[in-house]
Amino acid sequence: MTSTPAPAPDPSAPPAKPPFDTVAFLRTWGTTLFLLLLIIGFAAWNPRFLSLRNALNILTEVSIYGVIAVGMTFVILTAGVDLAVGSLLAFAAIAAAWVVQHMGGDLPQWLVALSVASAIGLAAGYAHGKTITWLKVPAFIVTLGGMTIWRGATLILNDGGPISGFDAGYRWWGTGTVLGVPVPVILFALVALAGHVTLRYTRFGRQVYAVGGNAEAARLAGINVKAILISVYVIVGFLAGLSGFLLSARLGSAEAVAGINYELRVIASVVIGGASLSGGAGHIRGTLIGALLIGVLSNGLVIMHVSSYFQQVVIGLIIVAAVAFDAYAKSHRGKV
Amino acid sequence: MALLEARDITKRFPGVVALGGASLRVEPGEVHALLGENGAGKSTLLKILAGAQGSDGGQLTFDGKPLRPDDTPSQRQKAGIVTIYQEFNLQPFLSVAENLYLGREPLRMGLIDHRRMRADARRILDDLGLSLDPDLEVSRLNVADQQMVEIARAMTLQAKLIIMDEPTAALSPREVDILHRTVGTLKARGIAVIYVTHRLKEVKAICDAYTVLRDGRFVSSGQVSDVSIDDMVRLMIGRDVAFLKRPARQVAPTPVLRIEGVSRRRGAHEARGTSLDNISFEVHAGEIVGLAGLVGAGRTDLARVLYGADRKDSGRIQLCGRALDIQSPAQALSAGIALVPEDRKQQGCFLDHSIRHNLSLSGLKALSRPGGFVDEGAERRLVETFRQKLRIRMSSAEAAIGTLSGGNQQKVLLARCMALSPKVLIVDEPTRGIDVGAKADVHQVLFDMASEGMAVIVISSELPEVMAVSDRIIVFREGRITGTLEACAADEETLMALMATGSAPQAPNP
Numbered sequence: 001m002t003s004t005p006a007p008a009p010d011p012s013a014p015p016a017k018p019p020f021d022t023v024a025f026l027r028t029w030g031t032t033l034f035l036l037l038l039i040i041g042f043a044a045w046n047p048r049f050l051s052l053r054n055a056l057n058i059l060t061e062v063s064i065y066g067v068i069a070v071g072m073t074f075v076i077l078t079a080g081v082d083l084a085v086g087s088l089l090a091f092a093a094i095a096a097a098w099v100v101q102h103m104g105g106d107l108p109q110w111l112v113a114l115s116v117a118s119a120i121g122l123a124a125g126y127a128h129g130k131t132i133t134w135l136k137v138p139a140f141i142v143t144l145g146g147m148t149i150w151r152g153a154t155l156i157l158n159d160g161g162p163i164s165g166f167d168a169g170y171r172w173w174g175t176g177t178v179l180g181v182p183v184p185v186i187l188f189a190l191v192a193l194a195g196h197v198t199l200r201y202t203r204f205g206r207q208v209y210a211v212g213g214n215a216e217a218a219r220l221a222g223i224n225v226k227a228i229l230i231s232v233y234v235i236v237g238f239l240a241g242l243s244g245f246l247l248s249a250r251l252g253s254a255e256a257v258a259g260i261n262y263e264l265r266v267i268a269s270v271v272i273g274g275a276s277l278s279g280g281a282g283h284i285r286g287t288l289i290g291a292l293l294i295g296v297l298s299n300g301l302v303i304m305h306v307s308s309y310f311q312q313v314v315i316g317l318i319i320v321a322a323v324a325f326d327a328y329a330k331s332h333r334g335k336v
Numbered sequence: 337m338a339l340l341e342a343r344d345i346t347k348r349f350p351g352v353v354a355l356g357g358a359s360l361r362v363e364p365g366e367v368h369a370l371l372g373e374n375g376a377g378k379s380t381l382l383k384i385l386a387g388a389q390g391s392d393g394g395q396l397t398f399d400g401k402p403l404r405p406d407d408t409p410s411q412r413q414k415a416g417i418v419t420i421y422q423e424f425n426l427q428p429f430l431s432v433a434e435n436l437y438l439g440r441e442p443l444r445m446g447l448i449d450h451r452r453m454r455a456d457a458r459r460i461l462d463d464l465g466l467s468l469d470p471d472l473e474v475s476r477l478n479v480a481d482q483q484m485v486e487i488a489r490a491m492t493l494q495a496k497l498i499i500m501d502e503p504t505a506a507l508s509p510r511e512v513d514i515l516h517r518t519v520g521t522l523k524a525r526g527i528a529v530i531y532v533t534h535r536l537k538e539v540k541a542i543c544d545a546y547t548v549l550r551d552g553r554f555v556s557s558g559q560v561s562d563v564s565i566d567d568m569v570r571l572m573i574g575r576d577v578a579f580l581k582r583p584a585r586q587v588a589p590t591p592v593l594r595i596e597g598v599s600r601r602r603g604a605h606e607a608r609g610t611s612l613d614n615i616s617f618e619v620h621a622g623e624i625v626g627l628a629g630l631v632g633a634g635r636t637d638l639a640r641v642l643y644g645a646d647r648k649d650s651g652r653i654q655l656c657g658r659a660l661d662i663q664s665p666a667q668a669l670s671a672g673i674a675l676v677p678e679d680r681k682q683q684g685c686f687l688d689h690s691i692r693h694n695l696s697l698s699g700l701k702a703l704s705r706p707g708g709f710v711d712e713g714a715e716r717r718l719v720e721t722f723r724q725k726l727r728i729r730m731s732s733a734e735a736a737i738g739t740l741s742g743g744n745q746q747k748v749l750l751a752r753c754m755a756l757s758p759k760v761l762i763v764d765e766p767t768r769g770i771d772v773g774a775k776a777d778v779h780q781v782l783f784d785m786a787s788e789g790m791a792v793i794v795i796s797s798e799l800p801e802v803m804a805v806s807d808r809i810i811v812f813r814e815g816r817i818t819g820t821l822e823a824c825a826a827d828e829e830t831l832m833a834l835m836a837t838g839s840a841p842q843a844p845n846p
Contacts, residue, residue: 206697206710
């Protein structure tokens with residue numbers, strides 16, 4: 001603020017090589033270490049935990065909501081949130097099943113269902129994004145509304161009942177394997193890879209980070225902020241639709257109560273993975289670890305015969321602890 | 337005995353000395369003008385008096401008692417020093433009366449006694465000669481009335497000294513009159529006022545005494561009646577700043593940018609900003625045009641309109657002879673107009689993101705392969721080119737831009753614009769808050785770009801800077817152009833007069 005000529009020490013001079021920083025190390029690798037410790041712990045408790053069957057079972061469970069968590073990473077990077085994903089998943093699944101049942105035609109069931117579920121996800125995501133940017137309603141409110149709307153629509157569509165009776169081709173998407181790997185796991189891997197590459201290596205990815213880091217600066221840097229915001233809700237919507245398709249294929253029926261509380265599990269995955277709810281920081285690798293952590297924990301606690309009520313308490317504690325540690329690490333960095 | 341005595345106050349920030357011995361002596365019931373150019377240290381001194389910032393050295397005495405340097409703002413308020421900032425400190429959705437007694441509401445059986453609060457508020461407002469309704473929600477008041485609520489609040493706090501920071505910056509002439517009358521009322525009640533303003537006519541009209549700061553130091557003080565406006569201007573400037581001399585430049589005869597009759601009314605919901613009234617000028621290839629003016633003169637508002645960050649209401653903008661209708665910064669950039677915004681941290685940088693990502697952001701299209709993949713090799717080469725060209729001092733391109741000094745951050749933002757090779761570059765306060773060496777570097781960059789044929793617009797509140805870098809200086813005051821001068825023919829007195837009063841002094845000083 002002043003033009004006083006003062007001999008200023010140069011703050012940009014390259015610093016000496018810093019000593020090993022435990023806090024910074026734990027900030028990057030803490031959740032991964034914790035995940036490994038959990039796996040070792042559960043395996044020591046009960047060797048069945050590490051059996052191939054159980055491992056694949058965990059991975060398949062994780063894949064269903066992990067697919068959405070990849071999309072949620074994009075949303076949270078822009079400092080947004082999508083609470084509607086669980087309901088949207090159910091609606092896309094039941095609408096797809098309804099179309100298969102009532103106007104199937106000659107096309108394969110899975111193709112019809114996949115197309116319908118994806119299309120519904122894309123359209124709903126676009127509607128969310130457009131409402132957020134155009135009417136300037138906060139994402140929390142728009143998707144809170146969406147959460148109720150899509151759940152209601154799901155119940156209306158088949159009077160609250162499930163739709164089942166899919167053929168083998170449909171069910172393969174949820175229960176089949178390729179070279180021993182369950183199909184949902186393969187799809188999750190592909191989606192996560194695509195998400196990682198997009199965020200890390202593309203212009204769009206850079207713009208997502210920029211919008212979340214500082215929306216005003218992003219606009220002044222020539223980024224179409226509204227288009228980016230709409231895109232991320234379209235992405236998460238599409239992936240919620242895809243997840244709905246996978247879940248109904250796995251269960252063999254589209255349930256009106258499917259995906260309840262998924263939004264929380266998905267958001268928790270992203271946040272445990274180190275993403276900041278205020279936007280601009282986070283990555284798919286972290287989300288992957290976060291999603292696995294929740295999956296391993298749920299499964300491991302079951303194997304340890306911990307009640308499902310108690311599981312919720314544990315998962316809640318871990319979410320808060322992860323974020324608290326991140327906040328502590330940030331202030332620690334500020335002090336050095 | 338003086339009401340307030342500040343002696344040899346010093347304050348250092350990393351890299352700069354904001355105050356290097358500032359002194360101020362205010363008598364009871366006196367209206368005291370605190371004068372100085374932008375960057376002279378007025379704001380820092382005010383913050384120290386208000387308790388918003390601690391001082392590093394010096395003594396403060398108030399009402400016969402020494403003040404502790406680590407007082408909080410509320411402790412200073414209790415002592416009787418109340419500060420009214422440009423950004424008001426009101427709760428917009430509470431009523432006038434609730435704001436006046438916020439945190440000190442009169443109670444009856446443990447509950448807020450609304451009747452008494454309203455009556456007390458009414459009495460205070462009457463006392464100030466104000467006809468405001470105490471039940472009105474503050475958000476529904478205009479700026480001038482909100483300021484009156486602030487003053488009334490100071491009265492409820494039993495203030496002995498009220499500090500007003502640029503109180504008339506956002507007021508219309510009629511509202512200024514009302515404020516001046518209110519200041520008169522305060523004075524009649526024995527309350528002292530420290531009045532910070534750039535408008536020297538106001539100083540002559542309502543202030544008793546003055547103190548001038550320059551470069552963070554006390555320069556002089558005295559009675560306003562003993563000095564002329566010209567004297568005050570001389571006291572405020574009186575320094576030699578060795579800026580780089582402007583090299584002789586080849587200015588093309590045809591304008592690159594032509595602005596004709598641009599007007600914009602500030603929207604009712606906008607917290608800050610100045611309405612623009614019929615702005616017209618041209619900028620040629622290879623020319624640096626400096627926009628001089630006080631804070632809030634409308635220069636930034638014009639820059640935002642040119643860049644598509646705000647909409648204009650009327651007027652035409654032509655670029656290289658073609659009419660432009662720019663709706664967004666994205667369109668401005670693709671048309672060839674770039675802006676380095678005023679507020680580096682809030683509007684320019686992504687502080688947690690790397691230098692590389694910050695630098696390339698606007699030009700990613702040119703760095704992309706088919707499919708939208710960023711060519712990181714080309715990106716790193718771009719960063720390296722600008723690191724050398726602009727002498728950006730950084731340990732690594734992967735470090736967060738927030739770890740750089742202000743000057744180096746500014747260079748990264750300049751590089752972001754330069755990478756696009758725009759036809760018109762607008763830089764808003766390019767050297768605010770950066771040290772002298774980096775200032776010279778930034779100026780050199782602007783010279784280089786102009787000599788490469790770019791049309792450059794520089795907005796700066798530092799007159800020596802405007803005079804050093806510009807070929808032509810356009811002076812803004814309250815949203816209008818009050819004068820255009822060739823830089824070689826401009827002197828600080830004339831510019832200051834055009835900025836502060838809108839007309840050049842009758843008898844130019846030798």
